[in-house]
Amino acid sequence: MGRVSAAVLDAGPLIHLGQIDGLETLRVVRKCVVTTEVVLELGRGFALPRTCAVRTLGPAARDFAAFLCSQDSLGLGEATSIALARQERIRLFFTDDLGAREAAARYGLEPHGTLALLARACREGVVSRTDALSLLESLHRRSSLFLTSELVDWARRQILAYSRG
Amino acid sequence: MSMDTVPAKLTPRLVAEVDEMVREGWYANRSELIRDAVREAVRRARAQRLEAAIKRDVEWGLRGKS
Structure with missing residues (x-):
């Protein structure tokens, strides 16, 4: 870890x-x-x-x-x-x-x-959970990285679930 | 563009549907339709592999050891 x-x-x-x-x-x-x-x-x-x-x-x-x-x-x-x-x-x-x-x-x-970098940065406290979720949303809306809405929703749930764990 | 010939067997019903689409003008000929179908299958398979990889990424990020 x-x-x-x-x-x-x-x-x-x-x-x-x-x-x-x-x-x-x-x-x-x-x-x-x-x-x-x-x-x-x-x-x-x-x-x-x-x-x-x-x-x-x-x-x-x-x-x-x-x-x-x-x-x-x-x-x-x-x-x-x-x-x-x-x-x-x-x-x-x-x-x-x-x-x-x-x-x-x-x-x-x-x-x-x-997304691996983002998730690991969240886990390690490099970015807060709130910022990680915001960056995830920005990756979907503003970047040229192609992500489906379903995949973004799934990733959001994973980040939230981990943070609560 | 050079192309390879790929022998493939289709059911009579599928051939009839292919020919109907060609007659209706959706494709110039059988080969063009089959090329388009294969291209779409490859695109879909790639999208599925990428989605699976991204899910593994999130798992690794949150729970991975390396």
Whole structure:
């Protein structure tokens, strides 16, 4: 139990949390690592949280990322992130892309998405329950992360039930 | 675009319904209808896998150990 020690993130969770001013959620991860390709994907206007470190791939990881792009039809950001997680021996990988999740799991990583970060941040008190519910609603209404109303309702009930437990 | 031929068996009733939809102009031919149906099935399956993954995410966030 506790905060997450280290994780690799691709652009998805950063973009989605950024769209709702929810990047403080990332404080639940002590060390976030992203690739230079993800930073380029985010663009110059994106303020990367201070807990995020940028890493460059070594030659072997670069080859592996190229393989993932062709074999699994992943984008450069997703592929380099999976390669970086393996290079840095970091098991947790946060992405909202289904293909990236499935590829990451095949290569021994533990993939999760933005809602996992939000739920863990709530559990660890990084954000209050009220703020977590508000951020969940904002993810649904204001971000480009696709969530059905039914799924959001289900997540809301889980957060409320956990808080009462 | 290159395409593969995928042999598939359909019941006579289903074939009749496919042909009716083509006659009505919903699709140019049988292949186009079948492609659309497969595309929709793949989309739905992906949406279900993603929803299941997001539910596992919330469980992990609230109760996970890693």
